[in-house]
Amino acid sequence: MNTVRGYHTLKDKGNASQIELNGPIKCILPSRAWLGLGYYFWDTEIKWAHQWGVQYGEYLIFEALLRIDGTTFDLFGNVSHINEFLECIKIIMAQKPKDSQEVLVPEVIEYIKAHTKFETIYNSIRCADYPNSASIIRFRKDKPEETYLGGSRVQHCLLNKNNIVSQSFKVVYPENL
Amino acid sequence: MKNSIANQLRDHLASITKEEFAIEWAQVKSLGFVGPSAEGFVCSWNSSYSSLINKVVEPPKELAASTIKIPIKLTPDYRGLSFFSILAL
Numbered sequence: 001m002n003t004v005r006g007y008h009t010l011k012d013k014g015n016a017s018q019i020e021l022n023g024p025i026k027c028i029l030p031s032r033a034w035l036g037l038g039y040y041f042w043d044t045e046i047k048w049a050h051q052w053g054v055q056y057g058e059y060l061i062f063e064a065l066l067r068i069d070g071t072t073f074d075l076f077g078n079v080s081h082i083n084e085f086l087e088c089i090k091i092i093m094a095q096k097p098k099d100s101q102e103v104l105v106p107e108v109i110e111y112i113k114a115h116t117k118f119e120t121i122y123n124s125i126r127c128a129d130y131p132n133s134a135s136i137i138r139f140r141k142d143k144p145e146e147t148y149l150g151g152s153r154v155q156h157c158l159l160n161k162n163n164i165v166s167q168s169f170k171v172v173y174p175e176n177l
Numbered sequence: 178m179k180n181s182i183a184n185q186l187r188d189h190l191a192s193i194t195k196e197e198f199a200i201e202w203a204q205v206k207s208l209g210f211v212g213p214s215a216e217g218f219v220c221s222w223n224s225s226y227s228s229l230i231n232k233v234v235e236p237p238k239e240l241a242a243s244t245i246k247i248p249i250k251l252t253p254d255y256r257g258l259s260f261f262s263i264l265a266l
Contacts, residue, residue, distance in 0.1 A: 030209040087183040095190055095198055106210040107202075115201065116185035 003165060006041030006066040006156055007049035007172075012058035016171045023062060023169055024161070035125050035157035036109035041066060043076075043126065043154035046172070053173075061173035065165035066156055071123040072163065076154050088112055113159075123162040128152035 008024045019025065024039040033040075042048040046061065053059030068074065074081050089108050096103065109125065112118050130136060135151025138144060158164065190198060 031211050033210065036210075084181055084183050088186050091183060091186050091190065092202075095195075096202055097199075101206065104210050107205045107208075110208060110210075111202070111205050112182055112186055114205070115189045116182050118182055118185075121182075 002068040003065045004043055004068060006043060006064050007046050008039070008041050008062040008064065008169075009049045009053045009056075010060045010062070011056040012060045016060050019060070019062065020169065020171050024064070024158075024164075027157075030106070033157070034106055034129075035127055035155065036106045036113065038125070038157040038159050039161065041156040041158065043156060045153075048153055048155075050173070059173075060171055063168075063170055063172040065168040066124070066158070067163040067165060068126065069163075071121070072156075073118070073122040073125045075125065075127040076152070077126070119159055123160055124156050124158045126154065126156050128154040 010019065010023075010025055024041070026038060027033045027040050028037055030037075041064065042052070043066075046063075049061045053061065068077075072078075073085075075085055085108070089103065092108055092111060093103055105127075130149050130151055131153055132151040135149070137148045137150060139146045139148055156163075193201070
Protein backbone atom coordinates (compact mmCIF):
# COMPACT_ATOMS: atom_id res chain seq x y z
CA MET A 1 0.00 0.00 0.00
CA ASN A 2 1.18 3.47 -0.91
CA THR A 3 0.23 6.73 0.76
CA VAL A 4 0.53 10.34 -0.33
CA ARG A 5 -0.12 13.62 1.45
CA GLY A 6 -3.31 15.24 0.25
CA TYR A 7 -4.42 18.85 0.75
CA HIS A 8 -8.05 19.87 1.12
CA THR A 9 -8.95 23.57 0.69
CA LEU A 10 -12.04 25.17 2.21
CA LYS A 11 -13.32 28.68 2.68
CA ASP A 12 -12.48 29.89 6.19
CA LYS A 13 -15.73 30.19 8.08
CA GLY A 14 -14.06 30.21 11.50
CA ASN A 15 -14.79 26.54 12.12
CA ALA A 16 -11.42 24.89 11.54
CA SER A 17 -11.43 22.83 14.72
CA GLN A 18 -14.92 21.53 13.99
CA ILE A 19 -13.90 20.51 10.47
CA GLU A 20 -10.75 18.89 11.83
CA LEU A 21 -13.00 16.59 13.86
CA ASN A 22 -15.63 15.92 11.19
CA GLY A 23 -13.98 16.69 7.89
CA PRO A 24 -13.26 16.57 5.06
CA ILE A 25 -16.25 18.30 3.47
CA LYS A 26 -17.87 16.75 0.41
CA CYS A 27 -17.96 18.90 -2.73
CA ILE A 28 -21.53 18.88 -3.99
CA LEU A 29 -21.18 21.86 -6.33
CA PRO A 30 -21.14 20.46 -9.88
CA SER A 31 -19.49 23.66 -11.10
CA ARG A 32 -16.34 22.69 -9.19
CA ALA A 33 -16.49 18.92 -9.09
CA TRP A 34 -14.44 18.00 -12.12
CA LEU A 35 -14.23 14.34 -11.09
CA GLY A 36 -17.82 14.12 -9.90
CA LEU A 37 -19.19 14.59 -6.43
CA GLY A 38 -16.81 13.72 -3.58
CA TYR A 39 -14.11 14.82 -1.14
CA TYR A 40 -11.33 16.63 -2.99
CA PHE A 41 -7.61 16.66 -2.15
CA TRP A 42 -4.65 17.99 -4.09
CA ASP A 43 -1.90 15.37 -4.31
CA THR A 44 1.44 16.16 -2.60
CA GLU A 45 1.78 19.84 -3.61
CA ILE A 46 0.30 22.24 -1.04
CA LYS A 47 0.83 25.11 -3.49
CA TRP A 48 -2.13 23.85 -5.58
CA ALA A 49 -4.27 24.02 -2.44
CA HIS A 50 -3.15 27.63 -1.92
CA GLN A 51 -3.84 28.50 -5.56
CA TRP A 52 -7.33 27.09 -5.21
CA GLY A 53 -7.89 28.89 -1.92
CA VAL A 54 -7.17 32.36 -3.31
CA GLN A 55 -10.68 32.54 -4.78
CA TYR A 56 -12.09 32.42 -1.25
CA GLY A 57 -9.95 35.24 0.16
CA GLU A 58 -9.69 33.67 3.61
CA TYR A 59 -9.22 29.94 3.40
CA LEU A 60 -8.16 26.84 5.31
CA ILE A 61 -5.99 23.94 4.17
CA PHE A 62 -6.23 20.51 5.75
CA GLU A 63 -3.67 17.76 5.25
CA ALA A 64 -4.35 14.03 5.29
CA LEU A 65 -2.54 10.85 4.38
CA LEU A 66 -4.37 9.19 1.50
CA ARG A 67 -4.08 5.53 0.66
CA ILE A 68 -3.46 4.57 -2.96
CA ASP A 69 -4.34 0.92 -3.38
CA GLY A 70 -6.61 -1.40 -5.33
CA THR A 71 -9.59 0.74 -4.37
CA THR A 72 -8.15 3.80 -6.11
CA PHE A 73 -9.34 4.30 -9.70
CA ASP A 74 -6.04 5.84 -10.69
CA LEU A 75 -6.30 7.90 -13.89
CA PHE A 76 -2.87 9.34 -13.23
CA GLY A 77 -0.66 6.34 -12.60
CA ASN A 78 -2.48 3.20 -13.68
CA VAL A 79 -2.48 2.51 -17.42
CA SER A 80 -5.23 -0.12 -17.15
CA HIS A 81 -7.51 2.34 -15.38
CA ILE A 82 -6.73 5.09 -17.88
CA ASN A 83 -7.55 2.78 -20.78
CA GLU A 84 -10.66 1.48 -19.08
CA PHE A 85 -11.94 5.01 -18.53
CA LEU A 86 -11.22 5.94 -22.14
CA GLU A 87 -13.21 2.87 -23.16
CA CYS A 88 -16.13 4.05 -21.00
CA ILE A 89 -15.99 7.47 -22.67
CA LYS A 90 -16.05 5.85 -26.11
CA ILE A 91 -18.98 3.61 -25.17
CA ILE A 92 -21.03 6.56 -23.93
CA MET A 93 -20.09 8.74 -26.88
CA ALA A 94 -21.25 6.01 -29.24
CA GLN A 95 -24.55 5.75 -27.42
CA LYS A 96 -25.56 9.39 -27.21
CA PRO A 97 -27.09 11.25 -30.16
CA LYS A 98 -24.42 12.80 -32.38
CA ASP A 99 -25.93 16.27 -32.21
CA SER A 100 -26.26 16.39 -28.43
CA GLN A 101 -24.01 18.31 -26.07
CA GLU A 102 -20.42 17.24 -25.51
CA VAL A 103 -19.55 14.66 -22.90
CA LEU A 104 -17.76 15.87 -19.77
CA VAL A 105 -15.45 13.82 -17.58
CA PRO A 106 -17.55 14.22 -14.40
CA GLU A 107 -20.66 13.17 -16.33
CA VAL A 108 -19.01 9.93 -17.42
CA ILE A 109 -17.90 9.33 -13.84
CA GLU A 110 -21.35 9.99 -12.39
CA TYR A 111 -22.97 7.79 -15.06
CA ILE A 112 -20.71 4.81 -14.34
CA LYS A 113 -21.16 5.39 -10.60
CA ALA A 114 -24.93 5.17 -11.08
CA HIS A 115 -25.05 2.21 -13.47
CA THR A 116 -22.12 -0.07 -12.63
CA LYS A 117 -20.57 -1.43 -9.43
CA PHE A 118 -17.94 1.31 -9.51
CA GLU A 119 -18.65 2.53 -5.98
CA THR A 120 -18.48 -0.96 -4.49
CA ILE A 121 -15.04 -1.47 -6.07
CA TYR A 122 -13.45 1.96 -5.68
CA ASN A 123 -13.12 4.40 -2.78
CA SER A 124 -11.36 7.15 -4.69
CA ILE A 125 -10.39 8.53 -8.09
CA ARG A 126 -7.01 10.08 -8.83
CA CYS A 127 -6.58 12.20 -11.93
CA ALA A 128 -4.44 15.00 -13.37
CA ASP A 129 -4.79 17.93 -15.68
CA TYR A 130 -2.08 19.89 -17.44
CA PRO A 131 -2.80 23.58 -16.82
CA ASN A 132 0.59 24.79 -17.93
CA SER A 133 1.10 24.35 -21.67
CA ALA A 134 4.75 25.40 -21.24
CA SER A 135 5.28 22.04 -19.57
CA ILE A 136 4.17 20.12 -22.63
CA ILE A 137 7.46 19.30 -24.30
CA ARG A 138 8.13 17.45 -27.54
CA PHE A 139 10.23 14.32 -27.52
CA ARG A 140 11.23 14.89 -31.16
CA LYS A 141 11.17 17.89 -33.46
CA ASP A 142 9.80 15.92 -36.39
CA LYS A 143 6.95 14.24 -34.54
CA PRO A 144 4.91 16.90 -32.75
CA GLU A 145 2.33 14.38 -31.64
CA GLU A 146 4.91 12.72 -29.41
CA THR A 147 4.89 14.98 -26.38
CA TYR A 148 5.96 14.73 -22.79
CA LEU A 149 3.21 15.98 -20.50
CA GLY A 150 5.00 17.59 -17.60
CA GLY A 151 3.47 19.97 -15.11
CA SER A 152 0.59 17.72 -14.20
CA ARG A 153 -1.67 18.91 -11.39
CA VAL A 154 -2.94 15.87 -9.56
CA GLN A 155 -6.07 15.57 -7.53
CA HIS A 156 -7.97 12.91 -5.59
CA CYS A 157 -11.72 12.71 -5.42
CA LEU A 158 -12.66 10.45 -2.54
CA LEU A 159 -16.06 8.77 -2.90
CA ASN A 160 -16.04 8.04 0.84
CA LYS A 161 -13.57 8.52 3.69
CA ASN A 162 -12.17 4.98 3.65
CA ASN A 163 -8.88 5.92 1.98
CA ILE A 164 -7.97 8.57 4.56
CA VAL A 165 -5.47 7.17 7.04
CA SER A 166 -7.08 7.33 10.46
CA GLN A 167 -6.25 10.40 12.60
CA SER A 168 -4.21 11.98 9.80
CA PHE A 169 -6.67 14.76 8.88
CA LYS A 170 -5.46 18.04 10.38
CA VAL A 171 -5.43 21.74 9.60
CA VAL A 172 -2.07 23.00 8.28
CA TYR A 173 -3.00 26.50 7.07
CA PRO A 174 -3.14 29.07 8.54
CA GLU A 175 -0.23 27.82 10.62
CA ASN A 176 -1.27 29.68 13.78
CA LEU A 177 -4.51 27.75 14.23
CA MET B 178 -11.26 -8.21 -17.86
CA LYS B 179 -14.68 -9.79 -17.93
CA ASN B 180 -16.12 -7.81 -15.04
CA SER B 181 -14.41 -4.51 -15.78
CA ILE B 182 -16.28 -1.24 -15.38
CA ALA B 183 -16.32 -0.87 -19.17
CA ASN B 184 -17.92 -4.30 -19.54
CA GLN B 185 -20.43 -3.54 -16.81
CA LEU B 186 -21.26 -0.36 -18.68
CA ARG B 187 -21.69 -2.32 -21.93
CA ASP B 188 -23.95 -4.83 -20.17
CA HIS B 189 -26.04 -2.05 -18.72
CA LEU B 190 -26.43 -0.28 -22.04
CA ALA B 191 -27.30 -3.56 -23.77
CA SER B 192 -30.12 -4.03 -21.27
CA ILE B 193 -31.82 -0.70 -21.91
CA THR B 194 -33.29 1.07 -24.91
CA LYS B 195 -31.92 4.22 -26.52
CA GLU B 196 -34.83 6.12 -25.03
CA GLU B 197 -34.01 4.85 -21.54
CA PHE B 198 -30.40 5.83 -22.02
CA ALA B 199 -31.49 9.29 -23.09
CA ILE B 200 -33.41 9.66 -19.83
CA GLU B 201 -30.47 8.44 -17.73
CA TRP B 202 -28.07 10.71 -19.57
CA ALA B 203 -30.39 13.67 -19.15
CA GLN B 204 -30.35 12.98 -15.41
CA VAL B 205 -26.55 13.21 -15.38
CA LYS B 206 -26.65 16.33 -17.56
CA SER B 207 -29.11 17.92 -15.17
CA LEU B 208 -26.49 17.84 -12.42
CA GLY B 209 -24.94 20.81 -14.21
CA PHE B 210 -21.26 19.90 -14.46
CA VAL B 211 -19.04 22.42 -16.20
CA GLY B 212 -15.74 20.62 -15.77
CA PRO B 213 -13.09 19.79 -18.36
CA SER B 214 -14.44 18.01 -21.39
CA ALA B 215 -13.91 14.34 -21.97
CA GLU B 216 -12.47 15.18 -25.37
CA GLY B 217 -9.73 17.25 -23.80
CA PHE B 218 -9.14 14.51 -21.33
CA VAL B 219 -8.83 11.90 -24.06
CA CYS B 220 -6.33 14.07 -25.89
CA SER B 221 -4.25 14.55 -22.78
CA TRP B 222 -4.11 10.90 -21.92
CA ASN B 223 -3.26 9.92 -25.46
CA SER B 224 0.00 11.76 -24.87
CA SER B 225 -0.52 13.23 -28.26
CA TYR B 226 -3.29 15.75 -28.99
CA SER B 227 -3.62 13.96 -32.31
CA SER B 228 -7.36 14.48 -32.36
CA LEU B 229 -6.86 18.23 -31.93
CA ILE B 230 -4.09 18.58 -34.44
CA ASN B 231 -6.32 17.89 -37.42
CA LYS B 232 -9.48 19.37 -36.02
CA VAL B 233 -11.10 22.12 -38.03
CA VAL B 234 -12.31 24.86 -35.75
CA GLU B 235 -15.23 27.02 -36.75
CA PRO B 236 -16.74 30.01 -34.94
CA PRO B 237 -19.55 29.35 -32.46
CA LYS B 238 -22.92 29.33 -34.25
CA GLU B 239 -24.08 32.51 -32.54
CA LEU B 240 -21.10 34.38 -34.00
CA ALA B 241 -21.07 32.79 -37.42
CA ALA B 242 -23.64 35.15 -38.92
CA SER B 243 -21.62 38.26 -38.17
CA THR B 244 -18.13 36.96 -38.74
CA ILE B 245 -16.17 35.31 -41.51
CA LYS B 246 -15.70 31.60 -41.01
CA ILE B 247 -12.03 30.76 -40.83
CA PRO B 248 -11.41 27.02 -40.70
CA ILE B 249 -8.18 26.57 -38.81
CA LYS B 250 -6.09 23.47 -38.50
CA LEU B 251 -4.65 23.38 -35.03
CA THR B 252 -1.06 22.34 -34.77
CA PRO B 253 0.87 21.97 -31.55
CA ASP B 254 2.34 25.44 -32.15
CA TYR B 255 -1.15 26.92 -32.02
CA ARG B 256 -2.29 25.08 -28.93
CA GLY B 257 -1.97 28.11 -26.69
CA LEU B 258 -4.18 30.28 -28.89
CA SER B 259 -7.83 30.61 -28.13
CA PHE B 260 -10.36 30.92 -30.91
CA PHE B 261 -10.68 34.62 -30.26
CA SER B 262 -6.96 35.27 -30.32
CA ILE B 263 -6.75 33.42 -33.63
CA LEU B 264 -9.61 35.56 -34.92
CA ALA B 265 -7.73 38.68 -33.85
CA LEU B 266 -4.80 37.66 -36.00
